[in-house]
Amino acid sequence: MKYKVGDLVMLSAAGKARNQNAIARGGWGIIKRIDSKPYDCFPIVTEWYGCDRTRVRSMNYKPYELKKYKK
Numbered sequence: 432m433k434y435k436v437g438d439l440v441m442l443s444a445a446g447k448a449r450n451q452n453a454i455a456r457g458g459w460g461i462i463k464r465i466d467s468k469p470y471d472c473f474p475i476v477t478e479w480y481g482c483d484r485t486r487v488r489s490m491n492y493k494p495y496e497l498k499k500y501k502k
Contacts, residue, residue, distance in 0.1 A: 434475060438462045439500035446496030454487060455479050459500050463489070 434440070440460050446452050460477035467474065473491035481487050 434462055434465065434494065434497070434499075436462050436465065440477065440497040441500050443496060443498040446492065446498075449496065452490075452492075452496065455490060457482050458487060460490070460497075 438461070440462060441458070442452055442455055447456060458479055458481045460479040462475060463478050464476040465474055466476065473493055475492045475494060475497065477490050477492060477497075479487045479490050
């Protein structure tokens with residue numbers, strides 16, 4: 432997997448296109464856990480923050496919905 436715990440991430444173009452990710456647009460996240468169970472649909476657990484560095488919530492993603500954080 433291209434992500435590891437502690438990586439800073441942001442939404443990819445595919446992630447921004449999904450309506451359920453609207454709360455995370457414009458923010459960034461830290462990967463807290465990666466589940467490897469075969470029945471887990473959204474294996475990447477993140478702690479998500481808004482542009483003003485306030486914690487928004489914990490959210491789960493598929494790998495294609497994220498990309499590594501860039502300034």
